Amino acid sequence: MPESSSQAAEPQSVSFDVTRQSWVSPLMARRFANFKKNRRGYWSFWIFSVLFVISLFAEFIANDKPILVGYEGNLYFPILQVYPETTFGGFFPTEAEYREKEVQELIKEGDGWMIWPPIRFSYRTTNYDLTTPAPSAPNPANLLGTDDHQRDVLARVIYGFRISVLFGLLLTVLSSIVGIAAGAVQGYFGGWTDLLFQRFIEIWSGMPRLYMLIILASVFTPSFWLLLFLLLLFEWMSLVGVVRAEFLRTRNFEYVRAARALGVRNTKIMRRHVLPNAMTATITFLPFVMIGSITALTSLDFLGFGLPPGSASLGELLAQGKANLHAPWLGLTSFFVLAFMLSLLIFIGEAVRDAFDPRKTFEAMASESAKETAETTFVPAKAAES
Numbered sequence: 001m002p003e004s005s006s007q008a009a010e011p012q013s014v015s016f017d018v019t020r021q022s023w024v025s026p027l028m029a030r031r032f033a034n035f036k037k038n039r040r041g042y043w044s045f046w047i048f049s050v051l052f053v054i055s056l057f058a059e060f061i062a063n064d065k066p067i068l069v070g071y072e073g074n075l076y077f078p079i080l081q082v083y084p085e086t087t088f089g090g091f092f093p094t095e096a097e098y099r100e101k102e103v104q105e106l107i108k109e110g111d112g113w114m115i116w117p118p119i120r121f122s123y124r125t126t127n128y129d130l131t132t133p134a135p136s137a138p139n140p141a142n143l144l145g146t147d148d149h150q151r152d153v154l155a156r157v158i159y160g161f162r163i164s165v166l167f168g169l170l171l172t173v174l175s176s177i178v179g180i181a182a183g184a185v186q187g188y189f190g191g192w193t194d195l196l197f198q199r200f201i202e203i204w205s206g207m208p209r210l211y212m213l214i215i216l217a218s219v220f221t222p223s224f225w226l227l228l229f230l231l232l233l234f235e236w237m238s239l240v241g242v243v244r245a246e247f248l249r250t251r252n253f254e255y256v257r258a259a260r261a262l263g264v265r266n267t268k269i270m271r272r273h274v275l276p277n278a279m280t281a282t283i284t285f286l287p288f289v290m291i292g293s294i295t296a297l298t299s300l301d302f303l304g305f306g307l308p309p310g311s312a313s314l315g316e317l318l319a320q321g322k323a324n325l326h327a328p329w330l331g332l333t334s335f336f337v338l339a340f341m342l343s344l345l346i347f348i349g350e351a352v353r354d355a356f357d358p359r360k361t362f363e364a365m366a367s368e369s370a371k372e373t374a375e376t377t378f379v380p381a382k383a384a385e386s
Helices: 003-025 026-037 037-057 101-109 153-189 192-205 209-219 224-236 238-248 256-261 264-285 286-303 314-323 327-354 358-385
Strands: 068-071 075-076 113-115
Touching: 003 224, 026 113, 026 327, 037 153, 037 286, 101 113, 113 209, 153 192, 153 224, 153 238, 153 264, 153 286, 153 314, 153 327, 192 224, 192 264, 209 224, 209 286, 224 264, 224 286, 256 264, 286 314
Parallel strands: none
Antiparallel strands: 068 075, 068 113
16 A cells, blocks of 8 residues: 555656646756856846836835825825815815825815825925025935925936836837847848848948937937937847847758748748747847946936936936036935946846856756766665665
8 A cells, every 4th residue: 555655656746847847948947047046146136126116116105196195084096196176175176286285284174184105205396395405415305305406316216217227128128129130130041131231230330329319309309209219220239240140050050941941931930940049149138238228318318318308317317416516415326326227237137148158057957967867876876785
């Protein structure tokens, strides 16, 4: 009876291993292990992810509207919906100004209450209760002080961090799609297609990028999506060379020739057979492409050709620090936030590069297999001695 139970338990363990391997291949598991070994990059990834997720809920952290209002037994959510002052017994049909004492007294008269965010300022809120001229130094109400328009610096940093990361992510994804597609077409077909694409990229990359962006931004009304489009015109070239080289190397492999001989379409061969090999080298560049996207937006905002005036921007805060040298908290805050954010991305990029390094990956897999072989040969010998 014990023997039968032990024999029945062995197939269960084998089936569990097969199921686990079907979800994650040994190669990807080893890459993740290499990424985790780089402690600096691993923890930078988690710190950056946590900060980004927190910034997505910036309206619940820094806002001039309460999160929840109770009035005459009803619940209101000013962050999610606009309520006129007449809702709380006022006289004006416009949106209620919850920071005003009159509106707060109206809510109290109706046995009401308010739950405020930790920071009672949005990125565009003007603080009229300052006792010193703007920009004012840090104080209990404004932990990082105010800028030259009496706006809270901490709130603008939170919103500016979010818009910088979102802009960098979108630009990285879109430029990667365009760059990978262009490099794939060049490397796979070669010949005149590759030659014409290369000449076009050489001409387009030789154009004065910054001046072009400044001219276009001054002609059109600046906006988030317009800047994204303008920067996409130049950022897509960063990945073309890597993808092109991988496709040139892979297109003459035997399995690609066999797929062509079987009549498989070129688009299917590129997508399913050649592209996975090219993505290994491409993924290592993505964190650095994102760094370039964030710094490009910051540079344009610093020069005054970026996001619309009044938007939460780290580059605009840097420009305010340059214009107000007597208020060092403006320049220092934006500098340390940018330095910390870009340092995290650099550490993440180094960890990703180590994770996808084929030498480290296969060396670690070979050492693990040798260790398993040594253990399997050592255990029977020890059992025979006993």
